[in-house]
Amino acid sequence: MANPPTIIVTRPSPMGESLCQELNDLGYRAIHCPLIRFTANTDHSPEQQLALLAQHKLWIFVSKQAVDFALRDLSREQLEQFLGHTLIAVGKATQKALQPYGLSALVPKTPDSEGILALVNQFSLPANYPILLIRGDKGRGLLEQELNGPYQLGALPVYHRIELTAALPPAMQQASAEHPVAWVVTSAQLLELTDKMLATAEIKPEQVAIIGGSERISDLARQKGYTNCYTATDASNAEIIHACLDWRKPASV
Known part of the structure; x- marks a missing residue:
């Protein structure tokens, strides 16, 4: 060719x-x-991580890696307790990554922080509603900035991004x-x-x-x-x- x-x-x-x-x-x-490569962030123990997932009723996954590093060590019984939670995935690839865990998620119109914020605003959530942002250790910071005031925002950084030479x-x-x-x-x-x-x-x-x-x-x-x-x-x-x-x-x- x-x-x-x-x-x-x-x-x-x-x-x-x-x-x-x-x-x-x-x-x-x-x-x-x-x-870059991804490695697990072990700042939270498995028990602390599970508690954060249970305490927040709306989860936001910002990447496929956020899904895998947050959920890969959970048992089927642990995952089943979260079936009533509302999940947002930043895009279709992240949404697809949730399927092996038996979970489904909504996807915003645009695969970015702005799209996620627009989708959250459509819910008309009450003040201090518990939202968990599941992400890496670096990012834009826009979601934290916009969601931290109106809602009870938690952050679960589950992976590190390591730059490669x-x-x-x-x-x-x-x-x-x-x-x-x-x-x-x-x-x-x-x-x-x-x-x-x-x-x-x-x-x-x-x-x-x-x-x-x-x-x-x-x-x-x-x-x-x-x-x-x-x-x-x-x-x-x-x-x-x-x-x-x-x-x-x-x-x-």
Whole structure:
């Protein structure tokens, strides 16, 4: 196959390998270049974590990792006691991650903090309603800022994001304005790390296409000078692949 479009996937394992495999199957040249990894946050004991889950009647999961690190050690009996809780998942991939645990969640119209806030506002919850934000140890802070006043907000940081040292993929040596290389970035942190790596290597924005996992990520990329941006409806593999197709169809299609 002659000159298939090249896509660099910055997602951590195992999601990055999964997306690369699907892209390669479609005829792209997908290269995994993970820039972060996830580890469990053990600040809360299992008993403390279970108590927080029980005390709050509305849970907000900000990522698939939030689901897995919060629920993976719970028994089926423990999970069943939460069937009456209201759950919000930031996007479809996070919603899907809840299915193996026997739980379902609502999804906002946009897969971001603004979408979550709009969905919470639709509930017309009483003051001091107990809401639990299940997240990593870093984030925008917008949800805490907006929800902490009107409601009884709890936070359960269940994972750490660890930055990885990665070398610039050799494929970038052939990148040009005529033949840009696409980078899949699904979070603001990944965008920052991607931009730092490209700037250090003196790669120009016109040599790059950004496949953003949300409109917010694409907007941030444009602010950094990347005008060649394509946006997935959410960060699921299927929607990222749709955005890649919008960018460039592979030679096999």
